[in-house]
Amino acid sequence: MRGLMLSAALLLAGDAAATPAPPPQQRDASAEERDAFDAFYRERLPAGLNGAAALFAPEFDISRRRRGEPWQVIARVASGPRHFAPDLCRQVRSSFIYDTKAKSWGPSAAQPEWHVWLARPDVICTPVRYTVRMHPAVPKDDVVALLRHTHALLLRARLLFAGNSSCARQRALTFRLSAIEPSPPVYGGPVMFGLVFESDRDTLATVAVRKHRGEYVAWNVSCK
Secondary structure (H helix, E strand, O other): OHHHHHHHHHHHHHHHHHOOOOOOEEOOOOHHHHHHHHHHHHHHOOOOHHHHHHHOOOEEEEEEOOOOOOOEEEEEEEOOOEEEEOOEEEEEEEEEEEEOOOOEEEEOOOOOEEEEEEOOOOOOOOOOOOOEEEOOOOOHHHHHHHHHOHHHHHHHHHHHHOOOOOOHHHOOOOEEEEEEEEEOOOOOOOOEEEEEEEEOOOOEEEEEEEEEOOEEEEEEEEEO
């Protein structure tokens, strides 16, 4: 009898574990939250400084896991785009979090993100639809080269997809470069970078790119 009860309990636990968690609840920012952020941000970065406050409105991300829990209220703001290198534009995106008890805003724990794209040296940087998140540890010159060789590196990487069980089914998907990250070298070999691609099916593929004597080669790939 005890064994049957234990088996039933294990089955119930298994069913509970198999049940997917409900999606987080979301809502729009209230007028109070928006007004408080506007006052906070203008005091922190007055209108006209670097063009950030004057040109860009905040994007709010407000969610909680379930009813009854406190809301997590986050605002994200992008600076005005500027030349980071002669051939590279950069935009810095910072995030801020709202203290619902104190009803005040402050910086979040997340570090500012650098978003870049190719540009012409003689043309002023302006916002674009698609940008690439750049890790600050990746040198500017390598970022420019990797952006210019993105298409060729992705074509080469598609040949590597077949050798990875998690990537094989994604070989024909449409991908867009979303991030450039540093990657540890293989056995102390040449410098490596990680190119993170987002597919049109909400999957990710990371292409490990090896730099050797000024050449960039797709070396490995992983998918999820």
